[in-house]
Amino acid sequence: YTLIHNKAHTNVAFMFGEDKRRRPQEDTLTVVRSYIGNYPNFFYEVKLAEIDDFVEQLGDVRDEAGLTKLVERFGVRRTDASFWAASDWFNEDFARTRPIEAGLFDLNRYSNY
Structure with missing residues (x-):
């Protein structure tokens, strides 16, 4: 998504x-x-069992502190040890699900929050 x-x-x-x-x-x-655009700002990894919690917490974001709380639980920061594995997964999934439009995501604009 x-x-x-x-x-x-x-x-x-x-x-x-x-x-x-x-x-x-x-x-x-x-x-x-689906995937929109080639410049993701941030990745979130959300297990299906946690989707309700993610949606609720996302809806509660009103300021920087709320965003930080969301990112700490679900986000993949550029400094996270799993960042490149997550990036690879998203690129591979994009290529698998949208082979005509897919290319490598440009991470120059990726935020670290």
Whole structure:
């Protein structure tokens, strides 16, 4: 699955000063049952038995502390020993499930949170 954080703005006509046009109270989340894009920001590893806990905790994220709590439980930081194994799994799964569109994920924008 892919999670997309849709950030609301009053407009996007200018390159600078985004924070002045942001409307975080209107942000939404899109969940897609597939891979979207080639630049993942972060990987989460969630066991099927933990999906309800993940969804609840994700819904509770309101600030940096909430995000940190979510990441500590489900996230794969770049500094995590399992990072490359997780990256390999996602790349292989992408190639297996979407062979026409698949390529290697570009991790230059990957966050460490």
